[in-house]
Amino acid sequence: MDIVDIDGIATRYQVIGSGDPLLMYAPGGFDATLEKWSTQGVYAKIKPVDHLSRHYSCIIFDRRECGHSGGRVEKVGFSDYVQQGIGLLDHLKIDKAYLMGGCMGCCPVAAFGVMHPERVRSMVLFWPVGGAKYRLASLQRFAEHLGFVRANGLQAVVDLVKAEGKAFNADSRGGPWASVIKHDAKFAADYVQQDVGRYALIVEAFGRTMYDRDTAPGAEPEEMLACQVPALVVPGNDASHATSAAWYLHECLPKSEFWNVPVSEQTEAATNPVLLDFLKKF
CATH class of the missing domain: 3.40.50.1820 (Alpha/Beta hydrolase fold, catalytic domain)
Structure with a gap:
């Protein structure tokens, strides 16, 4: 590699x-x-x-x-x-x-x-x-991550990922940067220092941009x-x-x-x- x-x-x-x-x-x-x-x-x-x-x-x-x-x-x-x-x-x-x-x-x-x-x-x-079911399930995954962040904070995301080691598609709570958090200690340290409100806006825009239609x-x-x-x-x-x-x-x-x-x-x-x-x- x-x-x-x-x-x-x-x-x-x-x-x-x-x-x-x-x-x-x-x-x-x-x-x-x-x-x-x-x-x-x-x-x-x-x-x-x-x-x-x-x-x-x-x-x-x-x-x-x-x-x-x-x-x-x-x-x-x-x-x-x-x-x-x-x-x-x-x-x-x-x-x-x-x-x-x-x-x-x-x-x-x-x-x-x-x-x-x-x-x-x-x-x-x-x-x-693609398909309606795919779009709905994908957006739900982003929503579940943000729900976890708002309830528990970004440190809880890092703690979860380091304990469970699962990618975003396996555990939506870990979010789209779960894999990077898992293997990059500096990234994880910087991740928890973010403003939660700004982070939530980025995540919402990320999901909406990628899953904007009921086809491919x-x-x-x-x-x-x-x-x-x-x-x-x-x-x-x-x-x-x-x-x-x-x-x-x-x-x-x-x-x-x-x-x-x-x-x-x-x-x-x-x-x-x-x-x-x-x-x-x-």
Whole structure:
């Protein structure tokens, strides 16, 4: 594993395999670590890095505020995740790469495609998050964190995280900076010194910015409709990965393909050839 500073925030990353670069935004919500590509849900089943790294240099990393990457208390939006990816490509001296996102990682990939199309060869959007249930559950998580802060204070957040060690998506009380609090003592010390009222405004803006629609967040539809980056959309089908959100991305991205296959048929043997065949086109 390596660590690089990107805009004052540490990013933990690893490059696996060889060939053309494939930048991979991990699944896992607010625990989007590079390990999730091999340990979480459908990704543990299909093993995409094992297969893709035979043909590509797979760049996997902990998204900011996740795992062993750093963070900063500020209103975070998908454009900030895009800048983390840009910084990582710049560090590796890569001008243009393939992109793949899993789960919530699809949001910054779509945003990347519309913000910096000149640096993207194509995009794979695997199980994009979205849907009304996803939006409501996500906003509830932010509300529960703020309720805990208002009732107990910021020191209680630090104490909880250090005792339990859970990421935001596993225990909403710890908040979106839980992973950074867990591994960065200086960050934790600074965190408790904040004004609670100001902190609450930042958290409210953070949640509202990221979960502002009942379909796939990340990029505006008008931006995607003008985007000429080729894309492959692979749908999920549960409360966090509404199939309708995947169809929405396909409808908005004019050069997208939709792999219209039920989740039950998205096996390791079936899925990886589809991913490879798509990537080889561009």
